[in-house]
Each structure stands twice: as C-alpha cells, then as structure tokens.
Amino acid sequence: MSGPLSTGDELHAFASRLYPICRSITGGGVRQTLKIVGEQIPLKIHEVRSGTSVFDWEVPLEWNIEDACVLDPDGRRVVDFQAHNLHIVSYSEPVSVSLELAELRSRLHVSNQNPGWIPYRTSYYKRNWGFCLRAHDLQRWRDGIYRVEISSTLATGSLTYGELVLPGASRDEVVIFTHVCHPSLANDNTSGIAIATALGAWLAGRERRYTYRLVFAPGTIGSLCWLKRNENRLARIKHGLVLGLLGDPAPWTYKKSRRGDTRIDAIAEYVISDLDPASRIMDFEPYGYDERQLCSPGFNLPVGRLTRSINGGYPQYHSSADDLTLVRPQALERSLTACRRILEVLEADRRYVNLMPKGEPRLGKRGLYGTVGGQSPAARENAMLWVLNQSDGEHSLLDVSQRAGVGFDTICDAATALESAGLLREVARTRRQNNEATQPKSGRKPVRRTASAAVRGARRAGSKKGERR
Known part of the structure; x- marks a missing residue:
C-alpha cells in the first residue's frame, strides 16, 4: 500500500493521477481507476456480466476505446481523442466513414454558452456515435469531406465495481458510496474518489464501532448492481453517505436522505454548519447521484449526500473546464476533515x-x-x-x-x-x-x-x- 492521503497536496496529486483516465460505466478505465485506488486501500473487485438483469435495467455491453478523431479535408486532426477524452461521446460505437460537413453536424456537440469548453455527452443505452468540441473551433471549419475514425469496441464483458469492508464492533453498517464512471472531469468525480479513498485508509487505522462498507462504482447502473447483489443485507445499513464534487471552492452542501430525519442527516448538518456557517442544507430530490437509487422507495436507506457545489450547480459542470485547476488542495483537505468529523460524531453519538x-x-x-x-x-x-x-x-x-x-x-x-x-x-x-x-x-x-x-x-x-x- 502507498502512503496515506491526508494533506491537500497529497489528495490533489492523487486526483491528478486519476484525471487523465477515460472512464465510463464499464471498461478498462474503471478497472485502471480501481487499481490505483487499490494502492491505498485493499479493494475487493466485483464483475457483473453484460446482459445481467438488474431490477428494471440490464448491464450493457462493455465499452472500450483506443482512439478517435475527425480529419478535415486537408487530413488534419481537428477533433482528437488523444488530446482530450471528452472529445468522444461516451459509448460511441466503432465507425470509419467519410461525410460532408452538413451530414456530420448532427453528430457534433458544442456548448454555445461556453464556446471555449468541450461538453461531456454520453449514449450508454442506445447505439450511437458522436464527438464533442469547442464551439469556436467548429466555427472555423469549412465545407468539404471529413473523415471519421472511432476505434472502439462494444462486446460482452462486465461492469466493474470495487468494495472495501471494514468490520467494526457492531454488524450495523455505514455505507459510503462514490461514482467512478466519469472521464476527465476533476471535481466530478476524481475529487470524490480521492476523498473516499483517503477516508477508507483513515478508517482502517482506527477502532470502529460500526462496520464500514465503501463502494466505488459506476453511477446508476453500478449502484443498482450493488443493491441487487446485497439486497439480503441492506437491513444492516443504519447510516450512509454519497460523496462527490468535493474539490471546488464552494461551501459544502448536504442533501438529506429521502426520510429527511435520519441520524446521518442531523449529524452531517451539525458538522458542516459548525465547520462553515455558509454550508447549505437541501431537502431530498430524486435527481443527483447514487442517492437516487439508495433512497428509492423500495430501499429507502438512511443515506444522504455530501458535495460542495451540486450537480449542474457550477458553470464548469460536465465540461472540459472541470479540470484540475478547479479542484483546490485546501478544499480537498477541508472536505476530508468534514467527512472524518461526521464519522467521529456518528461513532460517538x-x-x-x-x-x-x-x-x-x-x-x-x-x-x-x-x-x-x-x-x-x-x-x-x-x-x-x-x-x-x-x-x-x-x-x-x-x-x-x-x-x-x-x-x-x-x-x-x-x-x-x-x-x-x-x-x-x-x-x-x-x-x-x-x-x-x-x-x-x-x-x-x-x-x-x-x-x-x-x-x-x-x-x-x-x-x-x-x-x-
């Protein structure tokens, strides 16, 4: 195991290692990410085969990508996956085709609000392909024939997630969840992965009243797979936190559980308000990250969510501007402090x-x-x-x-x-x-x-x- 993550600089360096990896809901990027996390904490890796029925969903084919580009009429790479992995619509199927610019435009995604940023787009459950690019770059393209090359695979494989279980004096459990499916987006969610990893290492070195279960999984389908596989033990979960978006400079935001009156709700509100009076408390809503699945009415687990900015709540969200300059070492360190304090109070209460x-x-x-x-x-x-x-x-x-x-x-x-x-x-x-x-x-x-x-x-x-x- 590598040395523990505790300072802001150490957390930022760890997030920086994760940032370049092209992650999606399946594939080698997730496995590479979990391997790096496994250098800090002993993860158990789980694989769920493609086609597996998960409640109303199904695990999709595994997606991997080697390269993708668009060549202009002069043969220059005007969109290059190697330059930034947000250039590809996640889960794009393999393509090798030449198209007129007019035909290609429907496959090109830009942000007109922020013309200098690359947007993030996905197409997990419908066979499709496309590219994302800066609007001001697209404006310079001239009419002509453009060559499209996408070297990707969609094949039977599996969805991968990692789990660390730390037994405590009680079999009652605290679950900590973070999503590992986004490509080069620093705040969303290399920050959450870094904090959850550091929290796992910290918990492993102390006496525990509760049993802790830390889950690193792709969003939505990953948490559904975990719920399906652990349905018989969910009654043990007494408290839980979903972690993400913890590196930007905004104050903390705690989103309450669906129940709205659980101990984790009270403790998280007390801790973050004490550490920063500017912290915000929001009621549950069925939009966000994996709290949507954990708090669905069939499970209704006592799980809240801790972020700084919320999903969709900062300009750089789901764009290339969510980079390592947005994630601040001090913000990461203080977020780790807040998470530790929440668990300290939970243990002592x-x-x-x-x-x-x-x-x-x-x-x-x-x-x-x-x-x-x-x-x-x-x-x-x-x-x-x-x-x-x-x-x-x-x-x-x-x-x-x-x-x-x-x-x-x-x-x-x-x-x-x-x-x-x-x-x-x-x-x-x-x-x-x-x-x-x-x-x-x-x-x-x-x-x-x-x-x-x-x-x-x-x-x-x-x-x-x-x-x-």
Missing part, C-alpha cells in the same frame, strides 16, 4: 438511560462536582447536568449538545464520566443485556408449554405411576 432518574444524583460524593457551593456550575459540571436530565433513552448525545448549546465533545466527555461513575448506561447495551437475561444459557429459546400440554403431561405421569403400583 449514543443514547443513555439515567440509572438514578429521581431527582439529581449527588455528584459531589462521586468526585464529579465542585466542593464549594454558591456559585454557578463550571462547563463540565453543567454538561453533566444536561446529560443526566436528558438521558431518558430517547435523546442522543448530539440532541443534548444542540439543546444545551454545549459542544458535542464536552457532552461526550461528561457522559463518559457519568457512565464510569455508574450513573448512566447506554441504551443499546441495556437492551442487549435484558435480552440475554431472558434467554437460556444454551442460546435456545425456552419451550412454552400450554396448559393443556401440561395437563396431558401430568396425566401421563400419573398413568405411569398407576401402572407401577
């Missing part, structure tokens, strides 16, 4: 029960309160009073922190001290111990005998006694 709820317990005799009265409680003592008062099994530590206006870390420290003094017990632990107390030591459920069964047993016993007599 618990619900407790006050074991002495009738009145306030006497903290002084336990060494938890000042010995001189007549003055307002210090910050730590105040935090303990809040935790004791709110620990009814319903309020989490984050709930207490927000209601009290006391920092989350201070509330956590207070809860730890109170638990050590025997005044609190974690709700999950209490329920687990109660469940264990009602189970026989063998782990088998006790046999429940009906009254009639007991009577029949007594009669049989009496009958046998009579026979012996």
Whole structure:
C-alpha cells in the first residue's frame, strides 16, 4: 500500500493521477481507476456480466476505446481523442466513414454558452456515435469531406465495481458510496474518489464501532448492481453517505436522505454548519447521484449526500473546464476533515438511560462536582447536568449538545464520566443485556408449554405411576 492521503497536496496529486483516465460505466478505465485506488486501500473487485438483469435495467455491453478523431479535408486532426477524452461521446460505437460537413453536424456537440469548453455527452443505452468540441473551433471549419475514425469496441464483458469492508464492533453498517464512471472531469468525480479513498485508509487505522462498507462504482447502473447483489443485507445499513464534487471552492452542501430525519442527516448538518456557517442544507430530490437509487422507495436507506457545489450547480459542470485547476488542495483537505468529523460524531453519538432518574444524583460524593457551593456550575459540571436530565433513552448525545448549546465533545466527555461513575448506561447495551437475561444459557429459546400440554403431561405421569403400583 502507498502512503496515506491526508494533506491537500497529497489528495490533489492523487486526483491528478486519476484525471487523465477515460472512464465510463464499464471498461478498462474503471478497472485502471480501481487499481490505483487499490494502492491505498485493499479493494475487493466485483464483475457483473453484460446482459445481467438488474431490477428494471440490464448491464450493457462493455465499452472500450483506443482512439478517435475527425480529419478535415486537408487530413488534419481537428477533433482528437488523444488530446482530450471528452472529445468522444461516451459509448460511441466503432465507425470509419467519410461525410460532408452538413451530414456530420448532427453528430457534433458544442456548448454555445461556453464556446471555449468541450461538453461531456454520453449514449450508454442506445447505439450511437458522436464527438464533442469547442464551439469556436467548429466555427472555423469549412465545407468539404471529413473523415471519421472511432476505434472502439462494444462486446460482452462486465461492469466493474470495487468494495472495501471494514468490520467494526457492531454488524450495523455505514455505507459510503462514490461514482467512478466519469472521464476527465476533476471535481466530478476524481475529487470524490480521492476523498473516499483517503477516508477508507483513515478508517482502517482506527477502532470502529460500526462496520464500514465503501463502494466505488459506476453511477446508476453500478449502484443498482450493488443493491441487487446485497439486497439480503441492506437491513444492516443504519447510516450512509454519497460523496462527490468535493474539490471546488464552494461551501459544502448536504442533501438529506429521502426520510429527511435520519441520524446521518442531523449529524452531517451539525458538522458542516459548525465547520462553515455558509454550508447549505437541501431537502431530498430524486435527481443527483447514487442517492437516487439508495433512497428509492423500495430501499429507502438512511443515506444522504455530501458535495460542495451540486450537480449542474457550477458553470464548469460536465465540461472540459472541470479540470484540475478547479479542484483546490485546501478544499480537498477541508472536505476530508468534514467527512472524518461526521464519522467521529456518528461513532460517538449514543443514547443513555439515567440509572438514578429521581431527582439529581449527588455528584459531589462521586468526585464529579465542585466542593464549594454558591456559585454557578463550571462547563463540565453543567454538561453533566444536561446529560443526566436528558438521558431518558430517547435523546442522543448530539440532541443534548444542540439543546444545551454545549459542544458535542464536552457532552461526550461528561457522559463518559457519568457512565464510569455508574450513573448512566447506554441504551443499546441495556437492551442487549435484558435480552440475554431472558434467554437460556444454551442460546435456545425456552419451550412454552400450554396448559393443556401440561395437563396431558401430568396425566401421563400419573398413568405411569398407576401402572407401577
């Protein structure tokens, strides 16, 4: 494994390695990307064969490309895939043909709003071909015969995704998802891939309460494949984040889960608002990235999305202007900090029960309160009073922190001290111990005998006694 990614410069350098690769929803570009990610974290690679039925979708043929160009009447390359991979419409079928410019124009895509940029276009599920170029370049083309060459393949193969599972103390899972299907677009999404990779390496080196599942997959069809293959374990997913667009200079945007009131929603809002008051919170909508599939009504997983700018929300979106100059090292580093902090709060956030709820317990005799009265409680003592008062099994530590206006870390420290003094017990632990107390030591459920069964047993016993007599 390579060294960990932590500084902005390291994250930017990693994104720079990913940037030139021509990725799509299938093919060698995705595998090359996952191989680079695998230098940092031990990914398990999954392949889903072309033609596989995935809910209402089907895994398409695998697409790979070696070269593509348009030659003008003088034989010059006026569109060159080797110069920028956005020049080709993704999933273009192989072509070798000569056309008049008038015939070719319907296959050429430009951005009239930004004539100096190459737009990004795809045609995944309909056989097609085309090129993207700068509008001001097209304006200089003259009439004549143009030669089109596309050296690509569409063949039976597979869709590829990578997965890292980091077991924790609990089987309850946190899923972290990022898309790996876009070609040379830096913010969308080499930034998300870099942050997710760094987050996986960081999680691997620390104790974990939850089990973490990091998924690097093509958008839409990739997440659908993952959902199909993991449908029997989705009940374990208690929290989740979709990561992308995390390198531009805009403030963070958190998009809530479809449910809108999950713990990850509350924690993400708390963290990013604390780190940057300019951060934005948006309600769920069925447009975006893989949260659309994870939060579809048949799954409705507790998954939100963290970005800086949103999809379609910045001028450079899906164009050649989304390059490495748009992605800032400082923005990447701070995005990693935000993701780490969200998971730190998630790991520490618990619900407790006050074991002495009738009145306030006497903290002084336990060494938890000042010995001189007549003055307002210090910050730590105040935090303990809040935790004791709110620990009814319903309020989490984050709930207490927000209601009290006391920092989350201070509330956590207070809860730890109170638990050590025997005044609190974690709700999950209490329920687990109660469940264990009602189970026989063998782990088998006790046999429940009906009254009639007991009577029949007594009669049989009496009958046998009579026979012996």
